[in-house]
Amino acid sequence: MQLGLFTMPSHPPECGLYDGHKWDLQTLRWADELGFNEAWIGEHHTAPWEPHPSPDLLIAQSLMETEQIRLGPGGFLLPYHHPAELANRVAMLDHMAQGRLNFGVAASGLPSDWAMFNVDGMSGQNRDMTRESLDIMLRLWTEEEPFDYDGKFWKVSKTDLMFETLRPHIKPFQAPHPPIGVAGLSKNSDTLKMAGERGFIPMSLNLNPGYVGSHWEAVEEGAARAGRVANRSDWRLVREIFVADTDEEAMKMSAGNMMGRMMREYFLPLLDSFGFKEFLKHDPSVPDSDVTPEYCARHNWLVGSPDTVVRRLEEVYHDVGGFGAILLFCFDYREAPEAWYNSMRLLAKEVIPRVSHLKPQPGTAVA
Numbered sequence: 001m002q003l004g005l006f007t008m009p010s011h012p013p014e015c016g017l018y019d020g021h022k023w024d025l026q027t028l029r030w031a032d033e034l035g036f037n038e039a040w041i042g043e044h045h046t047a048p049w050e051p052h053p054s055p056d057l058l059i060a061q062s063l064m065e066t067e068q069i070r071l072g073p074g075g076f077l078l079p080y081h082h083p084a085e086l087a088n089r090v091a092m093l094d095h096m097a098q099g100r101l102n103f104g105v106a107a108s109g110l111p112s113d114w115a116m117f118n119v120d121g122m123s124g125q126n127r128d129m130t131r132e133s134l135d136i137m138l139r140l141w142t143e144e145e146p147f148d149y150d151g152k153f154w155k156v157s158k159t160d161l162m163f164e165t166l167r168p169h170i171k172p173f174q175a176p177h178p179p180i181g182v183a184g185l186s187k188n189s190d191t192l193k194m195a196g197e198r199g200f201i202p203m204s205l206n207l208n209p210g211y212v213g214s215h216w217e218a219v220e221e222g223a224a225r226a227g228r229v230a231n232r233s234d235w236r237l238v239r240e241i242f243v244a245d246t247d248e249e250a251m252k253m254s255a256g257n258m259m260g261r262m263m264r265e266y267f268l269p270l271l272d273s274f275g276f277k278e279f280l281k282h283d284p285s286v287p288d289s290d291v292t293p294e295y296c297a298r299h300n301w302l303v304g305s306p307d308t309v310v311r312r313l314e315e316v317y318h319d320v321g322g323f324g325a326i327l328l329f330c331f332d333y334r335e336a337p338e339a340w341y342n343s344m345r346l347l348a349k350e351v352i353p354r355v356s357h358l359k360p361q362p363g364t365a366v367a
Contacts, residue, residue, distance in 0.1 A: 001317075001359070002325035003352045004038035005031055006074055006203070006238045009058070010262055011332045013048040020051060023334050024058055025065065030341055032066035034348040040074025040104050040181065040203070040327065046112035049266040056093055063097050071097065074203065075104025075183055079119045079129040083136035084156050087170075091141065094172040101174070104181040104203070105134060107191050127190045129153050134180075140168065142176045181236070185276075187211065189218045196222030196230050203236040206329055208300050209319035211279040212237060216321060232360035233324035239316070240301040240329045243346035244339070247304040251294075253339050254303045258331045260293035268293070306350040313355055322360030326352075 007027065011020035028039055039062075041055035052058065055073040062071055076086060094101045107130040108114065114121040119129065132151045139147065139158070146160040161167045172178055181201035184192035195202040196219035204215040216235065223230040242254035254260065268291065271277050278284065280291050282299045297303045302312045317323065328347065333340035 001323075001352060001355050002037045003328070003348060004036055004040065004236065004325055005328040005330055006040045006042070007330035008042045008044065008050040009052045009332075010049055010330065011051055012258075012261070013051075015051075015332060015334070017051060019334070020332065021058065023332055024052075024330075025062055026337070027330055027340075027344075028058075028062045028069070028071070029065055030344055032069040034344055036069055036328075036344075036348060037325065038070040038072070038102060038327075040072055040102070042074050043077050043106075044110065044113065045077075045080070046116055047110060047266075049262060056089060059093060059101075060096060063100065068100075070100050070102050072102030072178070072181065073104045075106040075181060077108040077113070078105050078133040079108055079126045080113070080117050081133070083133040083154055084140060086133070087137040087140045090137070090178070091170045091172040094174055094178050097173070097178075099174055101172075101178045102181055102201070103178040104183060104201075105130060105191075106183045109185060124190070130191065131194065138177065141172055184215055184218065187214050187218075189215060192218040193222035193225070195219055196224075196228065197226040198222075199228060201234050201236060203238065203327070206238045206240060206300070207276065207279040208282060209316050213320040231324075232322045235323040235360075236325045236327050237316070237320070237323050238327045238329050240296070240303075241309065241326075241343070241347060242301070242303045243306055243309050243343045243351060245305060247308050250303045250305065250308075250343075251297055253336065253343075254301065255293040255297040257336060257339075258333050259301075260297075262331055263293040263296060268296075306346050306354075309347070309351050310354045313351065314358070317355070317358050322358070324360065 007024060009020060009024045031039055041058050043053060043055050044050040045053045059071045090103055107126045111121060119126050132153050136149050136154060136156050147158050149156040158168050179201060181203050182191045182195040183203045185205045192202050192215055202219045204212045219230045240259060242250050244250035244253055277288055277291055280296060280300060302309045
């Protein structure tokens with residue numbers, strides 16, 4: 001099993017953008033030092049608890065301060081970018097990364113972002129725009145001949161030579177392009193179907209194992225549509241994790257600290273508004289009022305000593321049928337940095353080595 005991290009990035013609303021950026025850089029430096037394989041950075045525009053509209057700026061700086069870890073947006077919200085401009089920007093970032101860049105894409109799920117950019121997410125326009133944008137970007141990166149793309153949302157021309165010197169010429173460092181990851185949250189996720197259809201990396205966001213297990217059905221549906229066999233080793237699961245020397249300390253520092261505050265003040269109310277709170281329950285009869293950060297720490301998160309987290313991680317692995325990488329969901333622990341670093345260290349050095357035997361086979365579930 002591989003280890004990575006996913007960061008929204010998440011910071012409390014009173015945190016300044018600069019201070020939050022510094023914390024994110026520190027977390028990425030620690031991840032690199034501890035041997036994390038990859039990190040994915042989100043993009044959001046109207047969420048005070050997720051205050052980072054430009055993941056490439058964080059990636060560009062982090063590339064200069066890390067050595068091994070693969071970095072990538074997780075992902076760029078394609079409806080909000082012109083595909084030709086973003087294709088060139090990602091290609092440039094890939095050259096800066098010298099082979100360490102992943103390229104994550106997403107359709108955007110926040111109605112407030114839809115409103116800012118005048119995108120009709122309720123009708124699925126955001127998903128249609130994502131598919132069209134990615135198609136344009138891939139053609140710009142892979143096709144040598146000039147073409148005109150007259151789409152529903154964008155018109156793009158890859159011109160022939162002009163004035164004997166001018167032509168589209170920017171290509172990614174990795175051929176034909178960086179590995180592409182696709183994030184999904186909904187049960188019948190169209191973006192995860194696209195991941196299966198095109199052989200992209202599927203990434204599932206953090207709900208209960210029973211719900212997340214259904215995500216693989218969407219990946220397989222897309223793969224079957226394209227005559228492909230989906231590989232569970234490509235599948236990434238994002239999960240809230242806090243490891244400490246004892247279960248008691250881990251519970252105190254997770255539900256009783258910034259993880260708990262962020263969930264209580266932001267994420268649980270948001271999921272409730274979207275009708276997703278039921279998918280955090282281990283039993284449908286659990287009242288909504290019982291779904292608290294403490295409840296999530298006991299039933300959904302991976303919280304405890306290394307022994308406890310190993311056991312819980314193995315349970316999740318078998319509950320969903322197997323996956324290839326666990327992504328640590330990151331929080332702002334600027335007020336307790338030693339505890340967060342120690343959790344990352346225990347996860348990388350004492351938990352992951354003990355689950356290295358979990359290796360799903362392509363196209364198969366775990367018995």
